[in-house]
Amino acid sequence: xxRLELIFENEEGxxxxxxxxxxxxxxxxxxxxxxxxxxxxxxxFITPGGQLVAKRxxxxxxxxxxxxxxxxxx
Numbered sequence: 001x002x003r004l005e006l007i008f009e010n011e012e013g014x015x016x017x018x019x020x021x022x023x024x025x026x027x028x029x030x031x032x033x034x035x036x037x038x039x040x041x042x043x044x045f046i047t048p049g050g051q052l053v054a055k056r057x058x059x060x061x062x063x064x065x066x067x068x069x070x071x072x073x074x
Contacts (some may be wrong), residue, residue, distance in 0.1 A: 002062045006036055011050025018045070023060070032058050 004023035008016045036055045038044075043051050 002060055004032070005059050005061055006032070006039070007056040007058065008036070008040070008052040009054040009056055010047045010052055014047070014049045015056060016045070016047050016049070016052060019061075025060075027058075027060060 001022060002025070004020045004027065006018045006020070008018075010016050033055075036058065040052050040055070045052060
């Protein structure tokens with residue numbers, strides 16, 4: 001499953017990451033950029049390190065899990 005990670009910086013300079021499962025693809029870069037700007041402008045999230053103050057990056061992350069058969073009975 002893919003997820004969209006929005007990565008910000010808070011007032012203490014720490015990295016804050018929010019993940020959204022199953023984003024629409026292809027990702028609309030302008031919409032992601034605008035959404036991140038709006039999150040900062042509206043102070044939507046307050047972190048232990050303070051408000052979000054800057055965008056750092058956004059990225060698509062995909063985890064691939066492959067089970068290994070150990071021959072164990074369940």
